[in-house]
Every structure is written in structure tokens, then in C-alpha cells.
Amino acid sequence: MHWADVVALNLSKKGTKHIVSTGITPSGEFHIGHLREILTGEMISRAAKNAGLEVDFIFIVDDADPLRRVYPFLDEEYSKFIGHQIGNIPAPDDNGKPDYARFNEDGWNYADHFLNPFLNALKKIGVRPRIVKNLESYQSGMFSECSKIACDNADKIREIIERVSGRELADSWFPWSPLDSNGSLEGVTVTGYEFPLVHFIDSNGNTGTSDITKGEGKLPWRIDWPAKWAWIGVTCEAFGKDHGASGGSYDTGKEICQLFGYDAPQPLVYEWISLKGKGAMSSSSGNTIGPMEALDLVPPEILRFLIAESKPSKAIEFDAGMSLVNLADEFERSCARDLTAEMNDESLSRRRKVQLEDLFVAIKLSSIEENSKSNSSNVSFRHLALLAQTKSDDQMVWNSLGMNADNPPSSILIDRLSKMRTWINSVHFPDEMRIKMINEVPTEMLQEFNHEQKSVLENLTRMLNECPWDTDSIGSCIVDAAKSIELSPRIAYGVSYICLMGNHKGPRLAPILVELNKSDIVGQLNRCLEFVN
RNA sequence: GGGCCUGUAGCUCAGUCAGGUAGAGCAUCCGGCUUUUAACCGGACGGUCGCGGGUUCGAACCCCGUCGGGCCCGCCA
Numbered sequence: 001m002h003w004a005d006v007v008a009l010n011l012s013k014k015g016t017k018h019i020v021s022t023g024i025t026p027s028g029e030f031h032i033g034h035l036r037e038i039l040t041g042e043m044i045s046r047a048a049k050n051a052g053l054e055v056d057f058i059f060i061v062d063d064a065d066p067l068r069r070v071y072p073f074l075d076e077e078y079s080k081f082i083g084h085q086i087g088n089i090p091a092p093d094d095n096g097k098p099d100y101a102r103f104n105e106d107g108w109n110y111a112d113h114f115l116n117p118f119l120n121a122l123k124k125i126g127v128r129p130r131i132v133k134n135l136e137s138y139q140s141g142m143f144s145e146c147s148k149i150a151c152d153n154a155d156k157i158r159e160i161i162e163r164v165s166g167r168e169l170a171d172s173w174f175p176w177s178p179l180d181s182n183g184s185l186e187g188v189t190v191t192g193y194e195f196p197l198v199h200f201i202d203s204n205g206n207t208g209t210s211d212i213t214k215g216e217g218k219l220p221w222r223i224d225w226p227a228k229w230a231w232i233g234v235t236c237e238a239f240g241k242d243h244g245a246s247g248g249s250y251d252t253g254k255e256i257c258q259l260f261g262y263d264a265p266q267p268l269v270y271e272w273i274s275l276k277g278k279g280a281m282s283s284s285s286g287n288t289i290g291p292m293e294a295l296d297l298v299p300p301e302i303l304r305f306l307i308a309e310s311k312p313s314k315a316i317e318f319d320a321g322m323s324l325v326n327l328a329d330e331f332e333r334s335c336a337r338d339l340t341a342e343m344n345d346e347s348l349s350r351r352r353k354v355q356l357e358d359l360f361v362a363i364k365l366s367s368i369e370e371n372s373k374s375n376s377s378n379v380s381f382r383h384l385a386l387l388a389q390t391k392s393d394d395q396m397v398w399n400s401l402g403m404n405a406d407n408p409p410s411s412i413l414i415d416r417l418s419k420m421r422t423w424i425n426s427v428h429f430p431d432e433m434r435i436k437m438i439n440e441v442p443t444e445m446l447q448e449f450n451h452e453q454k455s456v457l458e459n460l461t462r463m464l465n466e467c468p469w470d471t472d473s474i475g476s477c478i479v480d481a482a483k484s485i486e487l488s489p490r491i492a493y494g495v496s497y498i499c500l501m502g503n504h505k506g507p508r509l510a511p512i513l514v515e516l517n518k519s520d521i522v523g524q525l526n527r528c529l530e531f532v533n
Numbered sequence: 534g535g536g537c538c539u540g541u542a543g544c545u546c547a548g549u550c551a552g553g554u555a556g557a558g559c560a561u562c563c564g565g566c567u568u569u570u571a572a573c574c575g576g577a578c579g580g581u582c583g584c585g586g587g588u589u590c591g592a593a594c595c596c597c598g599u600c601g602g603g604c605c606c607g608c609c610a
């Protein structure tokens with residue numbers, strides 16, 4: 001059974017109405033790793049709906065969290081905002097400096113700046129969660145009841161956190177972080193509490209009060225999380241393995257939740273996505289790839305498939321090079337198969353059947369529109385990559401695929417080609433997929449040349465030199481170089497690939513050569529010819 | 534210190550939760566096609582399932598141990 005269906009099955013045992021929650025702090029650029037958080041939750045929601053459950057899928061934006069430090073993409077000017085809530089400070093402009101103008105005019109804040117492009121990407125991926133913004137929720141009093149319970153039970157919560165996480169909390173620790181008069185959550189020490197006011201002294205020695213029913217501060221993360229479960233009514237949440245560790249925030253949250261009179265949601269811990277060969281994904285390293293960037297390279301189904309086909313416990317290694325090519329091709333191949341028919345084969349082993357079922361569900365979950373079948377273009381990415389590299393004109397690509405005015409390419413395919421061109425022009429496109437002509441003489445291969453190959457090379461060099469430089473003529477030249485001395489054209493192609501690409505095989509040659517400089521090609525062949533003679 | 538994940542064909546992995554004679558894709562090789570889409574079609578090669586014990590009629594799968602790899606537990610999703 002597919003992992004999403006397993007979770008759905010568990011949920012169905014607990015009731016028919018469910019709220020599946022996900023949450024992210026928009027403290028910087030989003031990357032593919034964040035997509036796992038959202039898509040894992042979204043796929044559980046879909047599976048639960050298919051199981052006949054009533055499901056609300058929400059995305060909690062933790063914009064009440066403070067800015068932790070001046071990230072590499074930020075100007076040093078942001079140091080004065082450290083400790084301030086990211087939904088309350090200006091967004092960085094192109095130079096990483098705070099954009100006060102936009103902030104003052106239309107409230108464009110730091111959190112929105114990073115969140116909005118991600119939401120746009122989600123739309124393209126077919127994810128439409130109900131957005132819950134943490135900052136607003138605090139300000140509108142949604143957290144009031146839980147905050148009161150937390151403050152009233154400060155000792156119990158302290159006991160839970162210290163016992164479960166094994167960490168010792170400072171004497172001054174209190175389950176509420178007040179905002180000081182400057183709007184910072186850092187360096188503030190709580191000195192007293194009587195509902196609804198928390199008294200504090202800030203880092204400058206100024207005293208003040210914070211009303212916990214008005215969002216003049218926030219609950220610390222380990223309490224904030226279970227408080228959200230309680231007031232929203234979350235019944236299922238997928239979260240990263242950091243929270244899932246023993247003594248982590250899920251463990252403490254589970255107990256703290258009880259104080260709010262609520263049972264913790266069904267958990268699902270997922271593994272991280274890392275960049276292949278480059279370690280963990282991080283927005284500060286230039287190598288990271290964001291959802292928006294990936295969407296420029298491949299159709300959105302592919303990104304969904306990445307998450308759907310891997311069990312959440314599986315660490316995913318990803319890059320926008322060969323990993324993506326293989327992933328995309330696997331998706332294409334799988335779509336083209338008639339899995340329903342394959343599953344009906346009675347002779348299959350149980351395991352094989354389960355495997356097919358999981359793949360079937362994974363593909364279904366990869367479709368952008370719920371419950372629609374994913375469309376396959378029946379053209380592999382490798383193939384399309386070749387065509388896109390050898391033909392600068394789209395129409396020539398369609399012709400090559402046997403498409404014309406009567407049999408036009410689908411909009412899916414047109415989009416796919418356009419993305420392929422973007423990919424090819426990007427740094428992500430893998431070298432091994434790139435068509436490359438060689439300049440050096442492939443001496444080792446040429447040493448193996450027999451008499452026939454030498455003769456063909458001689459013919460080829462001479463004929464190409466006299467050849468009009470268009471696709472048909474070049475094609476004829478290559479063939480004639482062999483045929484004129486009663487040899488198979490195959491030999492001529494083999495010779496061409498070795499001399500021009502340093503390989504025994506290759507893609508259709510004439511359309512590539514026509515794009516290149518004739519004298520360069522003939523020159524290369526001449527150097528090879530000199531060597532064999 | 535606590536915990537999680539992981540080790541299966543050259544590569545990437547599925548299969549482990551419900552034990553029943555080892556699976557897929559890629560790569561490689563062979564064949565077909567031959568003015569050739571590194572395309573496509575057909576086939577082959579390829580694994581003592583990290584290691585050692587145990588349970589069982591039967592273990593990649595369950596239990597115990599062990600070795601290797603990755604990661605999380607600093608109020609940071």
C-alpha cells in the first residue's frame with residue numbers, strides 16, 4: 001500500500017473529519033526541501049479524501065518567528081532587526097537592504113517576500129492549502145486560551161520540557177516570549193505574570209508589559225506548536241526528522257497538548273532532501289535549487305512524482321542534472337505503461353503486485369489536478385534533450401517526431417520543449433547529456449582503424465569538403481562516403497562519430513553538423529586522416 | 534549520551550510493517566532496424582540481500598549482536 005494510503009487508513013480509524021497541517025517559517029528562500037513538507041501533507045490529504053474522509057489541508061506560515069541572524073543574502077543593516085518578528089519587518093530589496101518604502105506603503109514584509117513566490121509555485125504544482133498566518137492569529141486572539149493555560153501552568157510545562165527533552169531551562173524561563181518596546185523577542189526577561197499581562201525587563205533595562213491575548217509576543221516554539229494543534233484542531237501533521245527525534249518538539253508537544261485538553265495529531269516524520277554530492281540543501285549556498293527554478297526546467301508533475309514515489313522515511317538525494325533526467329524519464333515511462341492491465345496479471349507475485357500498486361498511486365498523486373490521470377507525452381526526456389540540442393527551430397523538432405499541422409504537438413509537449421531549452425541553457429544541464437564535438441585527435445580509437453575505415457575517412461573528408469552545407473547534402477555525403485566503395489553506411493557513421501565526437505555511437509549527425517562551421521569539421525577530419533596515414 | 538534512517542545486480546533503488554523459491558530502471562553485451570532520433574524493438578549477462586548468531590518446515594524480511602554510511606536532538610522548519 002502506498003505510504004499516503006497507509007496514513008489515510010490510520011486516520012480513518014480515528015474519525016471522519018480531519019485537518020492535515022503543515023508549517024514553515026519563511027526566513028529565507030524556499031527550496032525543494034520545503035516542498036516535501038507541503039507535498040507530504042497534501043498527498044496525505046488527497047489519500048484521505050479518496051478514503052472518503054472529510055479533509056481540510058492547511059499551511060501554517062510561521063511569520064511570528066523572530067529573525068535569527070543576518071543571513072548571507074541580507075545586508076548588515078538587518079542586524080538591528082534580529083529578534084524581530086519576520087512578519088513585522090521590511091523585506092530585503094535586490095541588494096539585500098531593507099525596503100522601507102514598500103513596507104510603509106503597502107505593508108510588504110520580510111515573510112511575504114519569501115512566501116509569495118513559493119505560493120505561486122505551489123499553485124503550479126496543484127497545491128491549494130488554506131493559509132493560516134501565525135502573526136495574525138496571535139494578534140486576533142486565536143492563541144489566547146492556550147497562552148493563558150501555558151502561563152498558568154508554567155511549572156508543569158517546564159517540567160515536561162526538562163524531563164522529556166533532558167534539557168535544563170534557565171530560572172528566568174517562562175512559556176511566553178514578550179515583545180519589548182522595540183519589537184524584539186530577544187534579550188527579554190520575564191519578571192512576573194498576572195493574566196493577561198506578562199511583565200518583563202528588556203536588554204536595555206527597560207520594563208514593560210505584554211498582553212498575551214493581543215499578540216504582544218508569542219509562545220516559544222515547543223508550546224506554540226501544540227497550541228496550534230489545539231486551537232486549529234489538527235489531526236495529522238507531517239514534519240521533518242528534527243522534530244521527530246526522541247525528546248524533540250513532537251515528544252514535548254504531545255504532552256503539553258494534553259494541558260490544552262487536546263490529543264496530539266497523527267505524526268508522520270519525513271527525511272531531508274539533500275543536494276547530491278553537495279551536502280545538505282541550504283539557501284546560503286548558491287547550489288541550492290528552488291521550486292520555482294525547478295519548475296522552469298521540468299513540468300510540475302515531476303516534482304510531485306519525486307515526493308510521491310519515495311517513502312517519507314527515505315532520504316532523497318537530488319540535483320537538477322542527471323537525477324532530474326532519470327526522474328523525469330522514469331515518470332514518462334511509468335505514465336506510458338498500462339498499470340491497471342499489468343496488475344490484473346494473475347501470475348504476479350504478491351510483492352510485484354504491491355510494487356505496481358504503489359507506482360500506480362504515486363503517478364495518480366503526481367497529477368496536478370486531483371483524480372485526473374497524468375498525461376504522458378510519450379517522448380522521453382533524453383530524446384527531447386537530443387532534439388532540442390540539434391534543432392534550433394521548434395517546428396523541426398515536431399517534424400522529427402512525426403508531427404505536423406494535421407497531428408500537432410500537445411500543449412504539454414510544447415511546454416516540455418520550452419522547458420528543455422531553458423534547462424539546456426542553464427548550468428544544471430548535465431555534461432553527459434550535452435552534445436560535444438571534440439577538437440583533439442582520438443588517437444587510441446584511430447589506431448584500431450582497419451583498411452575500410454581508413455578509406456571511408458578519406459572519402460568522407462574529401463566529399464564533405466566539396467559538399468554544400470545543408471542537412472540533406474551532408475547526410476548524402478556521409479552515406480556516399482561508404483556506398484561509393486560498396487561499404488555499409490554504418491561504417492561511415494562510426495568513423496564520423498569517432499573522429500568528431502570521440503565516441504562509437506552518437507545522435508543523428510547531419511542536423512548537428514549543419515549548425516557548425518564547415519572548415520572546422522573538415523579540419524578535424526583532416527587531422528584524423530593524417531594520423532591514420 | 535538519547536533517537537531515527539540506511540547497507541540488496543556495475544549504478545540508482547523497490548521489496549522488510551502482514552516470512553513462502555531474489556525484482557525494476559539505467560549501464561554493459563548480443564540480435565533486429567540500417568541515408569542510423571546515443572531513438573525504437575527483442576534478448577542476455579549480472580546479487581552467498583553488510584557480517585555473525587537465534588526463532589522457523591522455510592528468513593532480505595522477525596529477534597539478538599556486530600561493522601560501515603548518513604542524520605536529528607542547540608526554542609531553528
